[in-house]
Amino acid sequence: MSQPPAHARDELAHSLLDHLECSATGETFPADGLRNLSPAGEPLLPRYRLGPHVPRPPHRGPGGMWRYAALLPHRGTVVTLGEGWTPLLPAPRLGAQLGLPLLWVKDESQNPTASFKARGIATAVTMAKALGVIRLAIPTAGHAGGALAAYGARAGIAVEVFMPRDTPEAFQLEARLHGAQVHLVDGLISECGKLVAAGAAQGRWFDCSTFKEPYRVEGKKTMGYELWEQMGGQLPDAILYPTGGGTGLIGMWKAFEELAQLGWHTGQRPRMVAVQVAGCAPVVRAFQEGAARTRFWDEATTLAYGLRVPKPLADALILRALRESAGTAVAVAELEMLAGMHELAASEGISSGPETGAVVAAAAQLARAGWLTPQQTVVLFNTGSQTKYPDAARAALQRAHAP
Amino acid sequence: MSQPPAHARDELAHSLLDHLECSATGETFPADGLRNLSPAGEPLLPRYRLGPHVPRPPHRGPGGMWRYAALLPHRGTVVTLGEGWTPLLPAPRLGAQLGLPLLWVKDESQNPTASFKARGIATAVTMAKALGVIRLAIPTAGHAGGALAAYGARAGIAVEVFMPRDTPEAFQLEARLHGAQVHLVDGLISECGKLVAAGAAQGRWFDCSTFKEPYRVEGKKTMGYELWEQMGGQLPDAILYPTGGGTGLIGMWKAFEELAQLGWHTGQRPRMVAVQVAGCAPVVRAFQEGAARTRFWDEATTLAYGLRVPKPLADALILRALRESAGTAVAVAELEMLAGMHELAASEGISSGPETGAVVAAAAQLARAGWLTPQQTVVLFNTGSQTKYPDAARAALQRAHAP
Numbered sequence: 001m002s003q004p005p006a007h008a009r010d011e012l013a014h015s016l017l018d019h020l021e022c023s024a025t026g027e028t029f030p031a032d033g034l035r036n037l038s039p040a041g042e043p044l045l046p047r048y049r050l051g052p053h054v055p056r057p058p059h060r061g062p063g064g065m066w067r068y069a070a071l072l073p074h075r076g077t078v079v080t081l082g083e084g085w086t087p088l089l090p091a092p093r094l095g096a097q098l099g100l101p102l103l104w105v106k107d108e109s110q111n112p113t114a115s116f117k118a119r120g121i122a123t124a125v126t127m128a129k130a131l132g133v134i135r136l137a138i139p140t141a142g143h144a145g146g147a148l149a150a151y152g153a154r155a156g157i158a159v160e161v162f163m164p165r166d167t168p169e170a171f172q173l174e175a176r177l178h179g180a181q182v183h184l185v186d187g188l189i190s191e192c193g194k195l196v197a198a199g200a201a202q203g204r205w206f207d208c209s210t211f212k213e214p215y216r217v218e219g220k221k222t223m224g225y226e227l228w229e230q231m232g233g234q235l236p237d238a239i240l241y242p243t244g245g246g247t248g249l250i251g252m253w254k255a256f257e258e259l260a261q262l263g264w265h266t267g268q269r270p271r272m273v274a275v276q277v278a279g280c281a282p283v284v285r286a287f288q289e290g291a292a293r294t295r296f297w298d299e300a301t302t303l304a305y306g307l308r309v310p311k312p313l314a315d316a317l318i319l320r321a322l323r324e325s326a327g328t329a330v331a332v333a334e335l336e337m338l339a340g341m342h343e344l345a346a347s348e349g350i351s352s353g354p355e356t357g358a359v360v361a362a363a364a365q366l367a368r369a370g371w372l373t374p375q376q377t378v379v380l381f382n383t384g385s386q387t388k389y390p391d392a393a394r395a396a397l398q399r400a401h402a403p
Numbered sequence: 404m405s406q407p408p409a410h411a412r413d414e415l416a417h418s419l420l421d422h423l424e425c426s427a428t429g430e431t432f433p434a435d436g437l438r439n440l441s442p443a444g445e446p447l448l449p450r451y452r453l454g455p456h457v458p459r460p461p462h463r464g465p466g467g468m469w470r471y472a473a474l475l476p477h478r479g480t481v482v483t484l485g486e487g488w489t490p491l492l493p494a495p496r497l498g499a500q501l502g503l504p505l506l507w508v509k510d511e512s513q514n515p516t517a518s519f520k521a522r523g524i525a526t527a528v529t530m531a532k533a534l535g536v537i538r539l540a541i542p543t544a545g546h547a548g549g550a551l552a553a554y555g556a557r558a559g560i561a562v563e564v565f566m567p568r569d570t571p572e573a574f575q576l577e578a579r580l581h582g583a584q585v586h587l588v589d590g591l592i593s594e595c596g597k598l599v600a601a602g603a604a605q606g607r608w609f610d611c612s613t614f615k616e617p618y619r620v621e622g623k624k625t626m627g628y629e630l631w632e633q634m635g636g637q638l639p640d641a642i643l644y645p646t647g648g649g650t651g652l653i654g655m656w657k658a659f660e661e662l663a664q665l666g667w668h669t670g671q672r673p674r675m676v677a678v679q680v681a682g683c684a685p686v687v688r689a690f691q692e693g694a695a696r697t698r699f700w701d702e703a704t705t706l707a708y709g710l711r712v713p714k715p716l717a718d719a720l721i722l723r724a725l726r727e728s729a730g731t732a733v734a735v736a737e738l739e740m741l742a743g744m745h746e747l748a749a750s751e752g753i754s755s756g757p758e759t760g761a762v763v764a765a766a767a768q769l770a771r772a773g774w775l776t777p778q779q780t781v782v783l784f785n786t787g788s789q790t791k792y793p794d795a796a797r798a799a800l801q802r803a804h805a806p
Binding site for chain 1: 466467483484485488489490492496510512513514515516517552553554555556557558559572573576577579580581582744745748749750751752753754788789790791793796797799800
């Protein structure tokens with residue numbers, strides 16, 4: 001047979017993308033070319049022609065997150081590795097331990113490249129390809145660099161990845177196997193970001209940093225749409241999300257706003273919880289201080305490399321989502337995080353990185369404090385697989401066997 | 404909200420499982436208790452009440468491979484981590500290089516525990532749980548042990564994993580984090596198998612070895628059903644599959660037979676290709692010799708740990724499927740395998756283990772020989788992610804940069 005598979009024949013819905021909007025000033029810009037930050041130096045957010053005229057997502061469309069193609073940026077073709085539509089798994093055993101019987105885990109580790117980063121990188125590379133980009137660069141704590149390398153290879157776009165020198169080898173190997181140029185940097189992701197910005201200013205590549213690139217958040221927002229659809233048109237009471245750059249948290253909050261604009265979900269929205277670790281908790285500090293932005297976190301240190309972001313660029317949007325949703329921000333101790341990672345694996349069979357371990361520990365903390373209650377439906381995000389973090393796995397096992 | 408998500412409310416189809424049949428003698432046995440091999444010492448195959456009365460799979464059923472629940476073993480509840488319904492990805496760039504423009508990759512690395520093993524272990528643990536098993540043991544090259552540890556944790560069943568001492572640490576860490584007892588064995592998977600069999604004979608656990616356990620093949624067969632459905636009710640001309648224990652190859656061949664019995668697909672079936680490596684190729688040798696069974700492969704050695712199976716238990720079924728399908732068996736050199744793994748990652752953005760690299764190399768070999776032609780639709784199986792094989796990744800990169 002020579003006919004393409006069914007899912008390739010399924011028509012991709014036309015994108016309703018209309019324009020880009022500065023997240024700080026509201027100023028609008030056409031979505032017709034390459035853009036990074038707004039003139040105000042703030043993230044741009046894509047806006048769509050939304051309303052009750054938009055049909056609900058099809059049940060026979062393309063697979064994965066592209067079932068929401070109308071609400072995503074693209075120009076008729078997409079760069080995809082099958083990302084999205086990850087399972088929402090009940091977690092009854094862990095839930096019983098935590099006193100949260102209605103506990104669920106959204107398992108993003110089952111994405112291509114084994115993490116949630118695949119979603120945002122898929123939309124970013126789809127638009128980069130459509131707009132003629134030939135070289136992309138990214139600062140990364142690990143997962144995003146691997147994902148950009150993979151999707152760049154898929155699209156035929158050259159990729160340069162900048163990561164801290166102490167990033168686990170697994171992330172380096174992954175990016176290099178996909179043909180990316182890997183630069184090991186003395187410093188954290190913030191230093192990497194400066195090098196990428198400098199090269200972009202010289203015209204060497206397009207800067208694909210979190211929120212300097214306006215479309216990554218769009219892929220991430222599909223996590224919110226999927227929760228709504230997988231829960232039968234409802235939303236949970238609370239969402240706990242490991243927060244480094246915060247794209248997923250902001251993206252889901254944007255999805256819930258869009259669901260309301262579409263008339264698909266007009267009820268209560270979830271309380272959003274940003275989870276960080278004691279060794280790097282700029283969002284928690286700013287939230288507790290009542291500040292609108294974070295301050296740089298000095299000497300950030302944790303095995304949860306994805307949370308080692310000393311000052312997220314979109315901190316204002318993160319903090320706004322937490323406050324608008326009546327949510328909160330929680331930092332957990334490094335050892336609690338490792339215990340949480342172990343607990344999720346041992347009680348539910350779900351493999352995760354340490355970032356997710358922090359979320360498990362945060363759920364326990366919030367349940368003890370009564371902030372989460374047994375009547376509430378709670379969703380934890382597992383943002384990536386354990387397999388790229390052998391050092392965290394070893395530490396978790398050692399902790400468990402310590403006298 | 405306290406209602407369970409939509410997919411949990413979707414009704415699981417009643418299983419049409421009828422009995423077990425000895426794959427060598429045809430003798431039948433009730434499917435009502437724990438069984439390993441038949442009295443003839445051969446694998447048992449589950450048989451169902453199939454016919455045109457069976458409705459086609461629903462488009463609003465449970466997610467993943469359980470959309471085929473009627474054709475799978477279960478007793479009304481399943482042990483699941485969301486396995487199956489993995490993407491079937493076009494591979495146009497790699498296809499152009501190989502002269503196979505209709506090339507596809509079925510990406511099993513997007514399963515829970517990052518490999519195809521999740522499918523078979525899900526059905527095995529589902530039945531073990533239904534039949535009251537409290538401890539399972541398995542000999543493994545790596546992936547299956549990690550998967551059994553995860554699904555055992557999910558089900559609340561204790562797990563003992565036996566793996567060769569030189570298995571990459573990633574597999575050990577994975578199994579231990581899921582709470583399994585890991586035994587490192589001086590020897591190959593065949594030695595591990597003997598230890599598991601001895602403990603089972605003493606009543607210490609149920610033996611979950613490939614094909615000694617009759618339900619693993621059922622999960623694996625869903626790869627065949629999915630190909631058929633994802634290709635819009637058609638099947639490819641050829642399937643290339645990395646063959647260690649051979650469960651997937653046998654399972655898919657069984658699925659195609661069942662599709663015919665169901666009247667869902669009565670046309671041509673794919674040619675099945677077993678791919679092995681030069682360092683351990685018992686199936687290729689037996690196929691070339693015209694033998695009905697394999698002989699033990701001495702001093703098996705390869706970085707593709709999943710292919711380091713010196714004598715597959717179900718060799719007769721593997722060889723029968725190859726011959727009935729007018730297929731073939733191909734061994735590739737270790738360096739070609741590493742190059743294939745690198746090529747797939749760099750040209751298509753698909754992360755794979757070395758076993759899949761062997762499949763890429765075999766496709767190139769068969770295309771050069773004219774056994775595969777540009778008019779044919781060819782599916783390569785990516786059985787697992789690269790992330791658990793840092794040594795193979797390092798070797799592939801070194802090879803590429805060698806002078």
